Amino acid sequence: MEFCYELEMKVRDYECDLQGIVNNANYQHYIEHTRHEFLLSTGISFAKLHEEGIDAVVARLEMAFKTPLKSGDSFVSKLAVKKDRFKYIFYQNIYRLPDMKLVIKSEVTTVTVINGTLGECPVFDEIFKPYIKE
Amino acid sequence: MEFCYELEMKVRDYECDLQGIVNNANYQHYIEHTRHEFLLSTGISFAKLHEEGIDAVVARLEMAFKTPLKSGDSFVSKLAVKKDRFKYIFYQNIYRLPDMKLVIKSEVTTVTVINGTLGECPVFDEIFKPYIKE
Amino acid sequence: MEFCYELEMKVRDYECDLQGIVNNANYQHYIEHTRHEFLLSTGISFAKLHEEGIDAVVARLEMAFKTPLKSGDSFVSKLAVKKDRFKYIFYQNIYRLPDMKLVIKSEVTTVTVINGTLGECPVFDEIFKPYIKE
Amino acid sequence: MEFCYELEMKVRDYECDLQGIVNNANYQHYIEHTRHEFLLSTGISFAKLHEEGIDAVVARLEMAFKTPLKSGDSFVSKLAVKKDRFKYIFYQNIYRLPDMKLVIKSEVTTVTVINGTLGECPVFDEIFKPYIKE
Numbered sequence: 001m002e003f004c005y006e007l008e009m010k011v012r013d014y015e016c017d018l019q020g021i022v023n024n025a026n027y028q029h030y031i032e033h034t035r036h037e038f039l040l041s042t043g044i045s046f047a048k049l050h051e052e053g054i055d056a057v058v059a060r061l062e063m064a065f066k067t068p069l070k071s072g073d074s075f076v077s078k079l080a081v082k083k084d085r086f087k088y089i090f091y092q093n094i095y096r097l098p099d100m101k102l103v104i105k106s107e108v109t110t111v112t113v114i115n116g117t118l119g120e121c122p123v124f125d126e127i128f129k130p131y132i133k134e
Numbered sequence: 135m136e137f138c139y140e141l142e143m144k145v146r147d148y149e150c151d152l153q154g155i156v157n158n159a160n161y162q163h164y165i166e167h168t169r170h171e172f173l174l175s176t177g178i179s180f181a182k183l184h185e186e187g188i189d190a191v192v193a194r195l196e197m198a199f200k201t202p203l204k205s206g207d208s209f210v211s212k213l214a215v216k217k218d219r220f221k222y223i224f225y226q227n228i229y230r231l232p233d234m235k236l237v238i239k240s241e242v243t244t245v246t247v248i249n250g251t252l253g254e255c256p257v258f259d260e261i262f263k264p265y266i267k268e
Numbered sequence: 269m270e271f272c273y274e275l276e277m278k279v280r281d282y283e284c285d286l287q288g289i290v291n292n293a294n295y296q297h298y299i300e301h302t303r304h305e306f307l308l309s310t311g312i313s314f315a316k317l318h319e320e321g322i323d324a325v326v327a328r329l330e331m332a333f334k335t336p337l338k339s340g341d342s343f344v345s346k347l348a349v350k351k352d353r354f355k356y357i358f359y360q361n362i363y364r365l366p367d368m369k370l371v372i373k374s375e376v377t378t379v380t381v382i383n384g385t386l387g388e389c390p391v392f393d394e395i396f397k398p399y400i401k402e
Numbered sequence: 403m404e405f406c407y408e409l410e411m412k413v414r415d416y417e418c419d420l421q422g423i424v425n426n427a428n429y430q431h432y433i434e435h436t437r438h439e440f441l442l443s444t445g446i447s448f449a450k451l452h453e454e455g456i457d458a459v460v461a462r463l464e465m466a467f468k469t470p471l472k473s474g475d476s477f478v479s480k481l482a483v484k485k486d487r488f489k490y491i492f493y494q495n496i497y498r499l500p501d502m503k504l505v506i507k508s509e510v511t512t513v514t515v516i517n518g519t520l521g522e523c524p525v526f527d528e529i530f531k532p533y534i535k536e
Contacts, residue, residue, distance in 0.1 A: 016152040061329070063329045071448065158430060158434070180339065
């Protein structure tokens, strides 16, 4: 898979649970943050979109958990995007640094809600065009 | 101290960190939730207030951590409120159940921001009147 | 689907994000908490298991987000469990109260790691037997 | 105040609540992460300490909230440390970037629990010596 965006982060201890590893829900936080930073890198703010009545909403999520991250670990979160009719599908993997071991593999399907109605979002279409995988 | 509101809750495992105890930031969540449920019990929704341009904002927080909560613990979160000029001060303690051991003691000072400006909030004055400690 | 366990909860305002709805990662928290409470209802503590070297680990997660929960919403989180060789698959749906509108539908595949090694867990086999859907 | 350590971070959208600003509990996360990264910078891992039976525990916290952070904001979290008998007091301020507006001012009192007993921790004494403010 060819990714079009990547973001480095580091585990914060409060993200670890009593098993001593990053609690699974935090991977959802990591990949959400990665999508929003990807958006920002194209000049679009998720918060501003919301204020304009445009909400990108996750409709479906699949995650496979491969290697747990621990206190002190750094990682890179990578993203690719594909269009499927009016949906955008983000392929988002996280790799531990520096050994690049696969941490999670995920697929996130998003739809656009404009003033409360599901719809096509020309803003996204234009912005994502250079990144879309066919 | 005489409290005017209380709420029972139970530790959720994801709130515990790698020390095996509830991460301190979650006590801030617990007492915020208690304040909002107290508001609701008087007929006021924090979310609706926000939509109407009224934001109750925490200006100052003091917490003393006495006994850590662990996986499986239940607890009761108690609240008293006092007015100090245009501020409301909430005294919020958490006790472990069933032995009523003190978990945290806290003092939360809130102010009201109406359409972006700090000010008195007649809504709160009226609603809190029966609960205010002199 | 016939569920064998259910747990009522209520949205806490800190779980809502800038879109004014429950942030998606919190649904993962809700369903984790539901699984752990289900375990407890059978006499098993997730935290104690961890101390004994037995870790139930999520290997795979699928979630479909249907109706977002908002500030003030109550909901019921329901669970069914199936065995698939050495894996347990939990089917976990969340419904808004009181209208029982479907909030999320999820499938969580867990494996058991005993002292660091993937394996069958006789404890789970015995405990889940009465609940297992064929 | 002269700070001895600082860490730059950026708001993640999931840290914002329905008021559209960073939820207060996250500032506790930010300053905890800053202390742990400060520890790491001196060669000490909070997680490893815990495994060795040494737990740094927050006994008391005071925070004043000055300017809320929003989606897209970057900030720098600064730390100074003072010894007061067997306690360490961390002075931790957060400033918004790039205008260096004060976001929060906090004071965090920590004690050391060694194998379950409150006590002096020679490890910390030695490590913090160069940083301690008299």
